[in-house]
Amino acid sequence: MSQITEIKQHIAILQHLVHQKVMNLDLPEHPNRLYEPISYFMSIGGKRLRPVLALLAAELFGKEAATAMPSALAVELFHNFTLLHDDIMDKAPLRRGKQTVHEKYDANVAILSGDALMVLAYQQLLPADATQLPALLHEINKVALEVCEGQQYDMDFQDRERVTTEEYMRMIKLKTSVLLGAAMKMGAIQAGAHAADQQRAYDFGLYTGLAFQVQDDLLDVFGDPEKFGKKPGGDILANKNTYLRVKAMEIADQTTRVALNSWYAAPDSEAKVLEVTHLFRSLGIREMAEGEMQALLQRAFAALDGIESANEHAKAKLKAFAEYLIAREE
Amino acid sequence: MSQITEIKQHIAILQHLVHQKVMNLDLPEHPNRLYEPISYFMSIGGKRLRPVLALLAAELFGKEAATAMPSALAVELFHNFTLLHDDIMDKAPLRRGKQTVHEKYDANVAILSGDALMVLAYQQLLPADATQLPALLHEINKVALEVCEGQQYDMDFQDRERVTTEEYMRMIKLKTSVLLGAAMKMGAIQAGAHAADQQRAYDFGLYTGLAFQVQDDLLDVFGDPEKFGKKPGGDILANKNTYLRVKAMEIADQTTRVALNSWYAAPDSEAKVLEVTHLFRSLGIREMAEGEMQALLQRAFAALDGIESANEHAKAKLKAFAEYLIAREE
Numbered sequence: 007m008s009q010i011t012e013i014k015q016h017i018a019i020l021q022h023l024v025h026q027k028v029m030n031l032d033l034p035e036h037p038n039r040l041y042e043p044i045s046y047f048m049s050i051g052g053k054r055l056r057p058v059l060a061l062l063a064a065e066l067f068g069k070e071a072a073t074a075m076p077s078a079l080a081v082e083l084f085h086n087f088t089l090l091h092d093d094i095m096d097k098a099p100l101r102r103g104k105q106t107v108h109e110k111y112d113a114n115v116a117i118l119s120g121d122a123l124m125v126l127a128y129q130q131l132l133p134a135d136a137t138q139l140p141a142l143l144h145e146i147n148k149v150a151l152e153v154c155e156g157q158q159y160d161m162d163f164q165d166r167e168r169v170t171t172e173e174y175m176r177m178i179k180l181k182t183s184v185l186l187g188a189a190m191k192m193g194a195i196q197a198g199a200h201a202a203d204q205q206r207a208y209d210f211g212l213y214t215g216l217a218f219q220v221q222d223d224l225l226d227v228f229g230d231p232e233k234f235g236k237k238p239g240g241d242i243l244a245n246k247n248t249y250l251r252v253k254a255m256e257i258a259d260q261t262t263r264v265a266l267n268s269w270y271a272a273p274d275s276e277a278k279v280l281e282v283t284h285l286f287r288s289l290g291i292r293e294m295a296e297g298e299m300q301a302l303l304q305r306a307f308a309a310l311d312g313i314e315s316a317n318e319h320a321k322a323k324l325k326a327f328a329e330y331l332i333a334r335e336e
Numbered sequence: 337m338s339q340i341t342e343i344k345q346h347i348a349i350l351q352h353l354v355h356q357k358v359m360n361l362d363l364p365e366h367p368n369r370l371y372e373p374i375s376y377f378m379s380i381g382g383k384r385l386r387p388v389l390a391l392l393a394a395e396l397f398g399k400e401a402a403t404a405m406p407s408a409l410a411v412e413l414f415h416n417f418t419l420l421h422d423d424i425m426d427k428a429p430l431r432r433g434k435q436t437v438h439e440k441y442d443a444n445v446a447i448l449s450g451d452a453l454m455v456l457a458y459q460q461l462l463p464a465d466a467t468q469l470p471a472l473l474h475e476i477n478k479v480a481l482e483v484c485e486g487q488q489y490d491m492d493f494q495d496r497e498r499v500t501t502e503e504y505m506r507m508i509k510l511k512t513s514v515l516l517g518a519a520m521k522m523g524a525i526q527a528g529a530h531a532a533d534q535q536r537a538y539d540f541g542l543y544t545g546l547a548f549q550v551q552d553d554l555l556d557v558f559g560d561p562e563k564f565g566k567k568p569g570g571d572i573l574a575n576k577n578t579y580l581r582v583k584a585m586e587i588a589d590q591t592t593r594v595a596l597n598s599w600y601a602a603p604d605s606e607a608k609v610l611e612v613t614h615l616f617r618s619l620g621i622r623e624m625a626e627g628e629m630q631a632l633l634q635r636a637f638a639a640l641d642g643i644e645s646a647n648e649h650a651k652a653k654l655k656a657f658a659e660y661l662i663a664r665e666e
């Protein structure tokens with residue numbers, strides 16, 4: 007069996023392990039309008055990437071994956087809580103192809119069951135070693151506030167005419183990437199890694215998360231629709247701030263900026279997607295974004311390489327996992 | 337100085353101490369639509385009763401009040417988080433005479449700043465003694481889920497034709513009283529009380545909370561409008577489930593039940609308040625509620641008396657505080 011096949015199988019086992027735990031949270035039955043939406047939302051899945059990172063971090067430092075299960079579950083439940091509330095704020099009808107909680111029930115149910123889900127996330131930490139609990143609680147509090155900050159910046163930017171690349175990168179860092187960092191760090195804490203290595207583990211997660219987000223923006227426009235599974239240009243039609251858009255606005259001359267702005271202000275059409283894509287191409291945005299993504303991934307790998315105490319095979323697993331994440335839909 | 341005056345002064349000092357801490361949380365400045373609503377909401381106040389209970393619990397077991405400050409702040413911030421989100425769910429325009437967060441900003445801001453406020457509540461526990469942190473985290477998670485359950489039952493009951501007294505008492509226990517219990521218990525944990533005494537402290541808070549809620553329902557109908565500061569019958573006009581209403585429906589004969597139901601279904605009028613109040617009187621509901629309230633208060637005091645290790649003066653302070661809470665607006 008090739009190393010890559012072996013790694014993929016290992017990751018599939020970890021995903022399954024987390025998924026089983028998540029599906030068996032043993033929630034109370036009543037009041038059912040509080041707990042049923044939580045079971046529903048947790049069952050519609052996702053790839054359990056963040057908890058797998060926490061488990062891989064435990065292995066990185068020579069411990070059994072399950073050592074980091076409290077962190078893995080806390081991070082996964084927290085992530086789902088943020089999605090549940092973000093869906094209300096974004097008025098999203100669907101999540102992973104299924105009805106969102108506020109659509110299936112109502113906004114009040116979504117607010118309150120989201121709140122309870124956040125509490126359940128904290129509850130997952132209780133089985134952790136008591137001596138590690140202060141560090142774990144500190145970490146989850148810190149990342150939880152950062153994710154709220156990221157969501158607020160994201161909403162603020164929707165009303166703004168102009169967002170710089172730096173602002174955009176800070177927003178996606180807060181909204182999505184720090185949670186990958188925290189998953190790694192919490193796994194490292196539970197594995198007993200020392201502080202400098204915890205930080206390196208965090209950096210690996212953080213930069214992998216940033217690379218993943220830039221890649222996501224790239225795939226929306228330049229991905230192979232066959233493999234990507236959806237029509238290109240969804241972010242353009244949604245007038246979303248993406249790395250491509252903010253970078254283009256930053257480097258374009260006055261004429262091109264005006265053209266971009268007027269296309270973004272135009273109603274949905276095939277021409278809108280084609281013309282914005284054409285402007286991106288003419289500015290060399292694709293190559294810039296690919297360069298940025300590769301640079302972020304290299305920073306992630308460099309952080310990982312800096313962990314001298316870690317096991318080489320486990321490092322290879324994490325690198326393969328990062329590459330799998332990023333290549334996922336190309 | 338009489339003992340009662342001394343106790344009142346002491347409580348005022350503790351309220352002030354908590355208030356100062358709450359007003360100096362040292363929140364980040366940005367993003368300001370995340371943190372400013374939190375500062376705003378925390379500044380509109382309240383009496384800081386729950387954190388004062390936590391501080392008095394520390395004194396009960398012979399420790400300085402400030403020993404329990406992490407618990408006091410965690411409970412106070414958590415309580416405000418629940419109010420902030422409840423206001424969205426209840427579409428309440430005002431809280432303590434000021435605009436609610438979703439009115440002053442918007443619903444998204446209220447959802448997200450509420451989420452961040454819950455995280456800040458957990459954050460207050462970090463300075464606690466590391467050996468006590470698992471017990472404190474367990475306690476706050478437990479009460480947090482219970483409060484969510486209570487809010488869900490409250491919303492469920494609004495759509496129900498009939499709620500039993502038992503269901504109503506369980507709902508107010510979950511929605512409001514358990515947090516007073518948890519404040520006492522967490523203060524006791526921080527003061528190093530042993531498990532049986534932690535439970536007695538909890539019971540004192542819980543039954544005081546229940547007595548307080550029954551009294552609140554009583555005052556709405558039978559309170560002195562001069563001292564109570566608002567017109568009687570607000571709960572009747574709002575068609576709220578209260579101890580009086582559910583008890584009346586439980587003991588009334590068929591004819592009286594029909595009369596009560598038709599008055600509750602009627603539009604607002606002075607006659608509605610007068611007639612429902614008259615029906616309550618004819619059923620002896622006032623005396624029943626007063627009896628229930630006194631019985632709950634006696635249970636609270638009995639729990640407190642059972643704490644042999646505690647200091648008598650501190651017990652007297654807690655009893656005086658409970659009586660002050662309950663007598664507050666008569």
